Amino acid sequence: MKHLMKWGLATPAILAVTLFLLVPVVITIAATFGEPKGVFSPYVAFFSSGFRRTVLFRTIEVALVTTAISLLIGFIAAYVIAQMPGRAKSVMIIAAVFPLLTGVVVRSFAWLIILGKNGILNTILLSIGIISEPLSMLYTEGSVIVAMVYLFVPLMILTLVGVLEGIPQDLIQAATSLGATPAATFRQVILPLATPGLIVGAVLVFTGSFTSYATPQLLGGEKQMMMGTFLYQRAMVTFDWVGASTIAAIMVVVTIGIVAIMSRLARRLNPMAV
Amino acid sequence: MARTVHPALIAFTALVFLFLLAPLVIIIGAAFSDTTYLTFPPQGLTLHWFSNIFQVQAFRTTAITSLELAFLGTALSLLIGIPAAYAISRYRVELPRWLSTLFVLPILVPEIVFGFSLMKSITIGLGLPIFPSLLIGHALLVLPYSVRVVSASLASFDFSIEEAAISLGCPPLKTFLTVVLPNIRAGVIAAFILAFITSINDVSVSVFLTGPGISTLPIQILAHMEQFFDPTIASVSVLLMLVTVAVMAIVEVTLGLTFLTK
Numbered sequence: 001m002k003h004l005m006k007w008g009l010a011t012p013a014i015l016a017v018t019l020f021l022l023v024p025v026v027i028t029i030a031a032t033f034g035e036p037k038g039v040f041s042p043y044v045a046f047f048s049s050g051f052r053r054t055v056l057f058r059t060i061e062v063a064l065v066t067t068a069i070s071l072l073i074g075f076i077a078a079y080v081i082a083q084m085p086g087r088a089k090s091v092m093i094i095a096a097v098f099p100l101l102t103g104v105v106v107r108s109f110a111w112l113i114i115l116g117k118n119g120i121l122n123t124i125l126l127s128i129g130i131i132s133e134p135l136s137m138l139y140t141e142g143s144v145i146v147a148m149v150y151l152f153v154p155l156m157i158l159t160l161v162g163v164l165e166g167i168p169q170d171l172i173q174a175a176t177s178l179g180a181t182p183a184a185t186f187r188q189v190i191l192p193l194a195t196p197g198l199i200v201g202a203v204l205v206f207t208g209s210f211t212s213y214a215t216p217q218l219l220g221g222e223k224q225m226m227m228g229t230f231l232y233q234r235a236m237v238t239f240d241w242v243g244a245s246t247i248a249a250i251m252v253v254v255t256i257g258i259v260a261i262m263s264r265l266a267r268r269l270n271p272m273a274v
Numbered sequence: 275m276a277r278t279v280h281p282a283l284i285a286f287t288a289l290v291f292l293f294l295l296a297p298l299v300i301i302i303g304a305a306f307s308d309t310t311y312l313t314f315p316p317q318g319l320t321l322h323w324f325s326n327i328f329q330v331q332a333f334r335t336t337a338i339t340s341l342e343l344a345f346l347g348t349a350l351s352l353l354i355g356i357p358a359a360y361a362i363s364r365y366r367v368e369l370p371r372w373l374s375t376l377f378v379l380p381i382l383v384p385e386i387v388f389g390f391s392l393m394k395s396i397t398i399g400l401g402l403p404i405f406p407s408l409l410i411g412h413a414l415l416v417l418p419y420s421v422r423v424v425s426a427s428l429a430s431f432d433f434s435i436e437e438a439a440i441s442l443g444c445p446p447l448k449t450f451l452t453v454v455l456p457n458i459r460a461g462v463i464a465a466f467i468l469a470f471i472t473s474i475n476d477v478s479v480s481v482f483l484t485g486p487g488i489s490t491l492p493i494q495i496l497a498h499m500e501q502f503f504d505p506t507i508a509s510v511s512v513l514l515m516l517v518t519v520a521v522m523a524i525v526e527v528t529l530g531l532t533f534l535t536k
């Protein structure tokens with residue numbers, strides 16, 4: 001009876017995930033190995049094409065740069081927020097959450113207005129006389145990165161505020177009273193304790209930007225094709241489903257690989273878990 | 275107790291918040307501009323673009339589809355997610371650990387891969403109509419919120435209260451509805467809100483599952499942007515922001531927003 005209960009309650013959800021997520025994704029990946037030209041031929045085709053390699057490397061590069069900038073900005077902001085008194089802290093958290101809850105399309109769209117040829121940034125730069133004609137900032141790797149950082153900094157802040165708040169104040173006071181300089185306290189107490197949180201944040205941002213679709217589509221366009229937009233283009237524009245499935249498989253491997261490596265690293269680095 | 279923070283760090287954080295909020299202010303400004311192209315600061319003020327949203331039928335129909343999907347998809351995910359979360363928390367020791375991992379999969383698998391695979395298997399493979407396909411996609415996309423947020427609030431629930439009710443003769447289902455559910459209400463509301471917002475803003479999964487006649491609002495916004503670059507998009511964005519504000523107000527009143535960092 002109890003056995004029936006514990007499994008029975010979870011069964012609908014298990015079935016849903018298995019039938020509509022696991023099976024379709026496995027079929028998609030499996031389909032790439034059934035080519036008449038050889039088991040790995042779609043992958044050979046992918047990696048022997050300079051263009052496709054460029055798309056993959058560009059996506060990894062954009063995701064890495066986005067993660068690094070978001071970590072830096074997010075950590076400093078989260079650190080300051082965590083030190084704020086109650087009321088100011090709540091206001092700042094609300095201000096950080098609000099963009100997060102506003103859709104990706106809306107938030108990427110804002111950067112179209114800012115970075116466009118007749119956009120705000122060009123208008124400002126022209127009027128102060130720094131430039132004499134408008135810069136083309138859209139459809140560059142930089143514009144994609146700026147919009148991605150914009151997308152992910154709130155997520156990073158939220159992840160890190162919780163972690164930084166959890167660091168016992170006694171530890172910091174102990175370090176200070178034993179004569180540690182603020183820099184030493186930061187390096188030897190705060191940073192190690194925050195590392196698991198930094199890793200979680202980094203994984204969220206890296207996988208999020210590596211697999212994003214709307215932002216590269218809007219701000220990168222055809223010129224700055226990334227894996228997500230490439231997958232869509234292969235599947236829905238050229239109807240090359242094997243090609244699209246190959247891209248899908250590579251994305252799954254990179255994503256799950258990063259998550260696996262980083263969560264192992266987080267476990268090893270977590271000083272609380274010893 | 276607050277510690278002193280270096281002024282340079284505070285100044286930097288102020289800049290971060292300027293970076294986070296200025297683009298949204300810019301959208302709001304552009305939505306009221308009296309021009310046929312997007313610009314900021316607005317040239318003259320008009321509500322024309324807001325009324326234009328309601329003139330464009332595609333926005334009306336896709337907004338309704340998006341709302342239906344978000345409500346039904348979230349409801350479905352809670353319907354299967356709450357019992358699963360209950361099983362995971364109640365029988366934590368007896369159930370294998372991979373079970374919780376299984377329910378994180380919809381987050382772990384890239385959305386765009388999920389959308390593509392789902393389209394191939396159910397829209398094309400099974401020949402399912404567009405709306406049910408979208409509904410399945412959205413329900414699964416938000417399932418992790420239902421399972422994880424509800425499990426989190428069940429973790430602090432004292433199951434001996436439930437046993438007391440059952441031993442006093444209350445039937446299991448009634449016990450769940452009258453004893454357990456009221457105690458995890460905050461978690462259920464939080465799960466609902468996170469799931470709802472995720473669903474209503476989704477692009478990556480929907481982009482494969484929308485088809486002739488049925489689309490969602492974010493997909494329609496993308497399509498509109500490719501044809502027209504007028505302030506209508508800015509005013510739609512403002513309306514979407516208002517929805518977010520309303521939802522956040524509900525969260526603040528029911529739970530307090532700080533639950534988001536816990």
